[in-house]
Amino acid sequence: MSTGQVHPDQHPIDDDLVRRLIAGQFPQWTELTVERFPSGGTVNAMYRLGDAMVVRLPLVKGGAKDVSTEQEWLPRLVSRLPTAIPEVLGVGKPAEGYPWPWSVYRWLPGENPEAGALSEPVLLAKDLAGFVAAMRxxxxxxxxxxxxxGPVASLDASTRAAIEELRGIPQEGVDCDAATAVWEDALRAPGWDGPPVWLHADLMPGNLLVDSGRLTAVIDFGCMGVGDPACDLFPAWNLLPAEAREVFRETLGVDDATWNRGRGRTLSQALIALPYYRRTNPAMAHNARHVIRAVLGES
Structure with a gap:
């Protein structure tokens, strides 16, 4: 859970604003309780609405497009995927001084998995592979x-800048030379030469829900679309231990080039996230450190 303002340009959101938005646009739900839901997410605020729904509101302008994407595409994906995904129950509009679209979803039960504390890592790896394959x-x-x-090279400048920033934060203990070597290996890997495939594109532990160790739902589809299949290999390093990582790869049948691109993309995201979130979002920073250790431990 974030302990303060994550982004310098985020819009203030509180319980009272959410109540006013609900009362003005969905009066049938006015009497339901509104309560902030603690989340490690960085783009949206979440509020429980009664027992069966959740309100999701962008914190920053960049998240507004994601809301519209979900509202358009989630109803079309639901029947094509093996796990539960968010169901849009209400399409909210800007009001009460709040400037962006927002959504009301059906509440999906479950817990976020935690790297290093998975009860069924191999089965979870197979579940994740099944979801990724269905998306593709x-x-x-x-x-x-x-x-x-897009191409891995499109991330080159931001990844190298993050590595240099981490050189100036020695207390994080990142082996920046090793990180650079892994990144350059990803840049050398042949690019995807097939048609773009459907992707969730943000398979972080905070966007997965599990029950008894098994995957029950995938949430936050704001980054979804088509592109390089390597983009949905993130769980191999941000969640799964080594044995389950190999099961994930084998179940999906991932070739060496795609695997190297996926590893580089996952590392890139972590390298960029760590200096940005290390003082504002402990969950994101913790996972970034985990990814860096997992990736560099393989090389």
Whole structure:
């Protein structure tokens, strides 16, 4: 859970604002309780609405487009995926001084998995591979381009800048030379030469829900779209231990080039996140450190 303001330009959101928005646009739900839900997410605030719903509101302007993407595409994906995904129950509009669209979803039960504390890591790896494979099999036309879905080289400048920033934070203990070597290996890997595939594109532990160790739901589809299949390999390093990582790879049948790109992309995200969130979002910073250890421990 964030302990303070994560982004310098985020919009203030509190219980009273959410109550006013609900009363003005969904009066049938006015009597339901509104309570902030603690989340390690960085783009949206979440509020429980009664027992069966959740309100999700962008904290920053960049999240507004994600809301519209979910509202358009989630109803079309639900029947094509093996796990539960968010169901849009209400489409909120700017009001009460709040400037962006927002959504009301059905509440999905479950807990976020925690790297290093998985009760069924191999089974979870198979569940994740099944979800990724189902996403890739979707053939809906008119898909948006996935966030981060382009060539690995498009991340080069920001990744190298993050590595240099981490050189100036020795207390984090990142082996920046080793990180650079892994990153350059990803840059050398052949690019994806097939058609772009459907991706969730943000398979972080905070966007997964599990029960008894098994995957029950995937949430936060704001980055979804089509692109390089390597973009959905993130759980291999941000969640799964080594044995389960190999099961994930084998179940998906990932070739060496795609695996190297996926590892580089996952490392890049972690390297960029760590200096940005290390003082504002403990969950994101903790996972970034885990990814860096997991990736560099393989090399």
């Amino acid at each position: 099999s979707i053939t809906l036309p008119g898909a948006p381009e996935a966030y981060r879905g």
